[in-house]
Structures are given as C-alpha cells and as structure tokens.
Amino acid sequence: MVHFTAEEKAAITSLWGKVNVEEAGGEALGRLLVVYPWTQRFFDNFGNLSSTSAIMGNPKVKAHGKKVLTSFGDAIKNMDNLKGAFAKLSELHCDKLHVDPENFRLLGNVLVCVLAHHFGHEFNPQVQAAFQKVVAGVANALAHKYH
C-alpha cells in the first residue's frame, strides 16, 4: 500500500487545487493518444483521430479526458485508500473495457508531463516525486481487481 507523508499530501492537494481538470484532462488524454498511438485502440468510436491536431481538438477526447481526470481528483481526496476508491473502476477496466494496466502507467506519466508543462518551476523535483507516488498508486489500484 502506498503511504503518503503529510508534506506529500499537502504538496499534491495544493497543486491539484490549481488544476483546470477539464483542460488538463483533455490535454493528458490527447497526448497519450498522440505519443503512444496504440492507445487509440480503445477509442475507435471517438471519430477523427487521424492527426495530432485532430486528436487534440477532438471533442470526445476532451470530454473523456475530463471524466478521467475528475476520477483522478477523487483519488487525491482518498490517498489513504486508493484500492477501495478504485475497486469498481478496476473491475470495469478489466471486465468490460479490457484495458492493459500498462496503459494506466503511461497515462500517469503523461499527466506528470502535462503538470510540469503547465506549472513550470512550481513543479519542482519534490512535487514531481509526490505526484509519481499518486499516479503509481492509482495505476496499481486500477489494476488491483484484474483477474
């Protein structure tokens, strides 16, 4: 189980409070689809994903990105019980969506890049380290119910 120090929780919560979930969600999911094109396999019904600009401007990508990051925000409110918080979503991603959990790690790292891109010097090594813990915890929690 991931353990967060008080300082890590404070750093994470403070930065997350400044995140525009809608914008960052679309950005993170879009970049995932651009940088790791095989991830597009899960989004066949999203319409035009034929180019970088098509992906980044695609309204379904933006909407789904917002959904994903809103869920991530819930994780930040439940850092001490990520497995519990993500149990249902874990079952969904395994049984219905058939998503390889490696993709959760990829998205987590893309999100870290998006935060660095947006927050600049505020996203210092200590803040990054705290966020790497969260994204790893979320990825593991999402993979927990796989069978």
Place this chain on the structure above:
Amino acid sequence: MVLSAAERAAVRALWTKLGSNVGVYATEALERTFLAFPTTKTYFPHLDLTPGSAQVKAHGQKVADALTRAVAHLDDLPTALWALSDLHVRQLRVDPVNFKLLGHCLLVTLARHYPGDFSPAMHASLEKFLSHVISALATSYG
C-alpha cells in the same frame, strides 16, 4: 517506430536551442529521477546524491554529452552508442527499466523549462528519440 524526417528536424532544432544548457537539464533530470524513483540510487553508492552535488552535476554533464552525441547520430544510434551500451550492460549491469525512468524525468524537465516548445508533436518526437536511445543502450544485452 522510426523517427520521421520532421521528427528528427524537431529534435535537432530543440537541441540547438538548449545549447550549452543540456548539462543543466540532464542534471535536473537525474535529481528528479533519484527523488521520484529512489531505487535508481542503488547504482550510485559511490556518489554524493544530495541535490546540488558537484558529483551529480558532473554525471549530468556526461549524460548530456551522450544525448548530444545521440542527436548528432540519429541515423545510426546503435553504432554511435555501442561503447556506452557495453559499459551499461557489462560493467555497470544496469537493469534497462531504469533508462526509461531517466528518460521520463528528462521529458518532465524539458516540459518544465520549454513550455512553448513542448507541444504534443514535440512530446511525441522526444519520446520516440529517447526510446531509440534506450534501445541502443540495451543493444549489448543481446
């Protein structure tokens, strides 16, 4: 995933922009790696890893020089990086998963310092470039 001509041009252009600061950024990437992924420190028991350490800076410069060499030899990375691959595999015996961790922290460092340049397309080009470097470094594993 071969780098297209446009991707190569983009990576070379960014590297030119980084200029003599490649060492600074490689050092920051190392510091980020040690903090975010503490297991990576196990390869450096002989170095002072406290942030700001002169030894980490020196190592950062070595990494920077290797990456600059890689950018200059995008057409044949395995040959250009053969000696480094041999070093990392045979002498240092680094688990290749660690190259990805440093690669990720380098992307984070560049995103933080060059937000105007770190578009999704540049992000993709850099990720491809780094994954080619990592493959070339792992060549000697056989």
